[in-house]
Amino acid sequence: MLEEYLDNLFDKTGDVRCTNPIIRRLIIDGISQTSKIIGMFSQDLLKGLDFKPKDLTIEAFEAFLAELRSIFWLRNFGFANIKPLAMSKKKQPDFTAKYGNKMCAIEVFCLTQKHEQQKDPVLGVYKNFDPNFNDSKFGCDFISKANEKKKQLDSSQDFIMKILLCVINSRSIINLNTSKEMKQHAKFLLNQLKWEGNYYIGFLTGVEVNGDMTDVVYPRLPVV
Numbered sequence: 001m002l003e004e005y006l007d008n009l010f011d012k013t014g015d016v017r018c019t020n021p022i023i024r025r026l027i028i029d030g031i032s033q034t035s036k037i038i039g040m041f042s043q044d045l046l047k048g049l050d051f052k053p054k055d056l057t058i059e060a061f062e063a064f065l066a067e068l069r070s071i072f073w074l075r076n077f078g079f080a081n082i083k084p085l086a087m088s089k090k091k092q093p094d095f096t097a098k099y100g101n102k103m104c105a106i107e108v109f110c111l112t113q114k115h116e117q118q119k120d121p122v123l124g125v126y127k128n129f130d131p132n133f134n135d136s137k138f139g140c141d142f143i144s145k146a147n148e149k150k151k152q153l154d155s156s157q158d159f160i161m162k163i164l165l166c167v168i169n170s171r172s173i174i175n176l177n178t179s180k181e182m183k184q185h186a187k188f189l190l191n192q193l194k195w196e197g198n199y200y201i202g203f204l205t206g207v208e209v210n211g212d213m214t215d216v217v218y219p220r221l222p223v224v
Contacts, residue, residue, distance in 0.1 A: 002028065002046070005053045012056040027065070034071040038082045048084030050094065066110035066167035066204075067094055073165065073204045074106065077217055078224065093152040096159075100224030105159035107149045110167045111141060142166065142189055150195070163217070165202040174205045179214050186218035 003024070010018035017023050035042045049067045052060050067084065074082050079097040086094065093105040146164055153162040168174060177185070186201040193199075202217040 001043075001053060002031070008053075009056050009058075009061055013058055015058055015061075018061075027068075030068050030072075034068060037071055037075050038084070045084065048086055050086050062110050062169065067108050069167060069204060069206060070095065070106065070108045070165055072206075073202065073215060076215070077202075077221065079104065079106075091152060091155045093155065093159075093162075099161055099221065102160040103158050104161040104163060105153050105156070106163045106165055107152045108165045108167060109145050109149055110169065111145075111173075143192060146189070146193055153199070161198050161200065163200045163202055165204060167204045174207055174214055177214065179212050179216050182214055182216045183218050186216060190218065 006018040006024060006027075009015065031042050031045060035045050038045070040048065049064060050060075051064045067086075071082055071084075074095065074097055079099050081096075081098040083096050084094065085092045085096065093107045095106040095108070097104045097106060145166075149164060153159065153164065182203050182205075186203060190199065190201050200217055200219060200221070203215060205214045207214060
């Protein structure tokens with residue numbers, strides 16, 4: 001089903017990632033690995049994730065990949081009992097998980113190449129971010145999307161921790177920011193949102209910059 005979907009997506013969009021054998025293998029291997037992490041068969045996992053085989057848009061494709069990658073992020077930060085909830089028709093977060101003995105809600109969204117910062121028209125290079133993402137398209141889009149997603153995080157009083165996880169695909173955003181800077185951005189954005197309660201912001205990039213993994217979560221997770 002997945003390979004047929006990628007073929008159809010390529011026919012519709014012409015996106016060469018869909019036919020790249022390395023990328024296809026990474027996706028298939030990723031589904032296999034995440035199925036083992038959460039203890040579900042691959043077909044059941046696809047139903048639980050935001051996988052829409054009839055939605056042949058790049059946005060839908062990247063949303064699906066964002067959720068798939070989020071399982072690794074959660075595992076790497078010490079979460080357990082990870083459960084995808086897309087198959088439910090109720091208003092719920094994308095995942096629930098346990099952090100120690102605390103029930104957590106995780107809502108995922110993706111910011112892609114269209115959220116790039118501006119290029120210098122003379123030098124033709126990306127401008128550095130303001131340290132706090134002030135007046136950047138990334139910051140504006142993040143705040144707007146975050147407030148949309150808050151309803152899912154607040155859908156149950158059982159959720160003691162609420163994590164808004166942003167998957168960043170923009171290479172320039174990643175390359176211009178260390179993990180320390182990403183934590184500063186997360187702190188700034190959480191302050192801008194003015195959410196009251198036990199909320200966290202995570203960034204998932206999946207890459208290292210100068211040996212520094214840029215995946216972060218803010219505030220620091222409690223010791224369990």
